[in-house]
Amino acid sequence: MYFDSLGAALAMDGHGVYVWSAYAISLVVVVLILLVPRRRQRRFLRQLAGEQKRQQQGPTTGLEGS
Amino acid sequence: MWSFFHKLGSPPWLYRIAGTILRWLLPVTVLALCVGLAWGLLYTDPDFRQGNSYRIIYIHVPAAVVALAGYYVMAIAGAVSLIWKMKMADVALKCCAPVGAALTFIALVTGSIWGKPTWGTWWVWDARITSMLILLFLYLGVVALYEAYDNKEAAGKACAVLSLVGMVNIPIIYKSVDWWYTLHQPASIKFSGSSSIDPSMLYPLLLSIAAFYALFTCCLLLNMRAEILEREAKTGWVRKLALGDGG
Numbered sequence: 581m582y583f584d585s586l587g588a589a590l591a592m593d594g595h596g597v598y599v600w601s602a603y604a605i606s607l608v609v610v611v612l613i614l615l616v617p618r619r620r621q622r623r624f625l626r627q628l629a630g631e632q633k634r635q636q637q638g639p640t641t642g643l644e645g646s
Numbered sequence: 647m648w649s650f651f652h653k654l655g656s657p658p659w660l661y662r663i664a665g666t667i668l669r670w671l672l673p674v675t676v677l678a679l680c681v682g683l684a685w686g687l688l689y690t691d692p693d694f695r696q697g698n699s700y701r702i703i704y705i706h707v708p709a710a711v712v713a714l715a716g717y718y719v720m721a722i723a724g725a726v727s728l729i730w731k732m733k734m735a736d737v738a739l740k741c742c743a744p745v746g747a748a749l750t751f752i753a754l755v756t757g758s759i760w761g762k763p764t765w766g767t768w769w770v771w772d773a774r775i776t777s778m779l780i781l782l783f784l785y786l787g788v789v790a791l792y793e794a795y796d797n798k799e800a801a802g803k804a805c806a807v808l809s810l811v812g813m814v815n816i817p818i819i820y821k822s823v824d825w826w827y828t829l830h831q832p833a834s835i836k837f838s839g840s841s842s843i844d845p846s847m848l849y850p851l852l853l854s855i856a857a858f859y860a861l862f863t864c865c866l867l868l869n870m871r872a873e874i875l876e877r878e879a880k881t882g883w884v885r886k887l888a889l890g891d892g893g
């Protein structure tokens with residue numbers, strides 16, 4: 581490792597704020613672009629499964645109690 | 647050969663093969679990203695002129711390189727969907743746009759943060775930066791154009807045309823540092839001739855670039871899988887998949 585201590589790695593001779601914030605922002609964006617499509621797919625499949633179950637139960641279910 | 651193209655146009659096949667690829671490519675991508683970035687961030691020597699701030703290069707350059715490469719992928723997909731009316735090419739076109747926009751955003755933000763300690767300013771309207779900003783707007787334009795149309799076929803056509811017209815911007819980005827006098831430094835890595843970067847800095851950079859290519863591929867495939875399912879929602883195989891997966 582180039583740096584002697586954690587503190588030196590965080591400070592980076594005064595450039596730490598820039599370097600670490602650049603890495604942090606990028607990390608957030610990368611995690612987002614990996615997670616968003618997976619969530620979208622999971623939500624869609626769940627919704628489609630729910631729709632099918634409601635259809636199987638028959639069209640009268642919505643009219644109960646009337 | 648033809649059967650391969652035939653399969654490529656088949657949504658269930660593409661959905662499954664994308665899943666198979668992702669199963670090994672995703673862990674490889676995450677590993678390569680972690681190794682490449684940690685290497686650049688902690689294990690290389692600082693630049694003799696820029697000090698430690700140069701470490702931003704390990705995200706800035708890969709993100710910018712892959713944002714440009716992603717535009718090629720998007721424009722080629724656009725051309726294929728226009729010429730051969732291939733539906734899956736339209737899916738690829740639509741799914742490139744948000745990923746490319748995110749990478750361009752990373753390149754611009756990290757470049758801006760890098761500019762502060764190096765040039766003394768967050769932003770300058772120089773040729774390289776301005777043309778990258780246009781690239782971001784082109785990607786966002788494709789995303790917005792898809793949402794603007796109710797008729798998805800017309801949306802696909804409009805986006806394909808937009809992505810092809812936007813190709814004009816790509817050589818401008820590449821050549822901007824040579825054509826105009828700018829603050830932005832010229833490319834350090836060259837395919838021909840010697841690179842103006844020390845090998846100890848070059849290897850982690852190359853690894854990071856490879857990792858970002860893999861990241862783009864992963865995100866593209868993930869988006870395409872979700873998109874394929876939504877477009878094929880009425881078909882038997884998707885309905886069966888929903889009952890097995892989310893039921």
